[in-house]
Amino acid sequence: MGLQGLHGQVVDGIGCSLAGGEIRAGEVLRLEDVQERYGVSRTVAREAVRVLESKRMVTSRPRVGVTVRPESAWNLYDPQVIRWRLASPRREAQLRELAELRAAVEPAAAALAAGHAGPGERQELIAQARALIGAARARDSEAFVTADAAFHRVLLGASGNGMFAQLAEVTEELLVGRRDLLLLPERLDNPAVRRHLDVAEAIAAGRGAEAAQAVGSIVAAARNEVERILDGTACPLPT
Amino acid sequence: MGLQGLHGQVVDGIGCSLAGGEIRAGEVLRLEDVQERYGVSRTVAREAVRVLESKRMVTSRPRVGVTVRPESAWNLYDPQVIRWRLASPRREAQLRELAELRAAVEPAAAALAAGHAGPGERQELIAQARALIGAARARDSEAFVTADAAFHRVLLGASGNGMFAQLAEVTEELLVGRRDLLLLPERLDNPAVRRHLDVAEAIAAGRGAEAAQAVGSIVAAARNEVERILDGTACPLPT
DNA sequence: AAGGTCATTTGATAGTACTATTCCGCCGTG
């Protein structure tokens, strides 16, 4: 995973502590503290700090030490940061943010995909949509998440926008996060599932607006689901 | 900016070369090459590699060296990466992606802001909208961009979603990028400008859907503008 | 073709010298 090498472990350890709120913004760590806390050499400690600095989680200044920056400054799109936040007590807030982000982006990605997708991608979308429906019918939660993730990955990739495509990884974490929250095999077969095929067909036909609308209903439902589970305050779906 | 310390300069140099396509995916750099290319010690070279690794632009493996990863793997939301890509020959593609991202996110942010914004934020939005209109009337390109950036920063921040808020920085780069592309003082006073006040008032009144729609028209126009300038292929605005 | 050996390159540590910044005391001035 992200912990290649000694420094990676240190980064992961500190990153976790930061995301978990164990170390709060404004607090300062000395390089020496990091060394003995993790039992590593100065070099490794510095590399770890450099990486965290690159993620904008800390700043390093002479005579002061390593200062923790406020969460709002962090690179919140860094996959590692997302994972830390998902593993933190504030997991719910992160899930909600991801759901909102996804709800905003995927419709736009679908609209673009209708214009940019290649023949293979259009076919792949339909194939994954059918696999999704099949998995839902079979109450196969495993295959369901796999097909769901694959579908949205292809969709985002077909948008031709690299930044959208990169959200596929995030989306997958969201999907498994949702699955973990409520593993309801009986809930698998809902209207949103069949909507996936509508999306695939709309994109295959190049009908961007239609695809966007269909995706919009899917992600809005997903977001609503997350919201409902998290804090009970579900927003009504726009008809 | 991001070049604090020696290693920062090396990171910036390599990052630039990578984004500029001077070093392509799959190519390998040896740590020793980095050392003599930038005249730095092994320690600094390693720190630079660690940072680039954190940005997912390279991987470092023993016996092989530092391998450049394909652009699709990079942390495209890292502000530094965005800046490198904006400074590269492929600047246009990056601008387009940013415009598309913004078009997708800001309406959603506006809808959320209608629910989450505090009293101060609602007032601030109206104030910035008025400042924007004033700057447009006065043909003051400088004040225009400032107010525009401030408006969207407050808007994104008021969404209550940290990931949305973080796009403010990106949006500002997009705004100045657009300004640089076409500094047209006479174009300042267009319908989209007055829409900002509609947005502010809708959010102030808590009418999320209305705010989202108004923002949608603004960002769609902006995106269309960018597209038109970049490659002449403008998409028709959805009525 | 399969397997082992070796060279190469990164990974990690220790030690050292440098540098920047902050803190604090000193002095002068108002």
Added chain:
DNA sequence: CACGGCGGAATAGTACTATCAAATGACCTT
């Protein structure tokens, strides 16, 4: 007496070098 600027000293990061360990790809042997 209080306030403010000035400068030294302590402190913590910055950077370099040297050295050993570990991993792995390539080559050679069988």
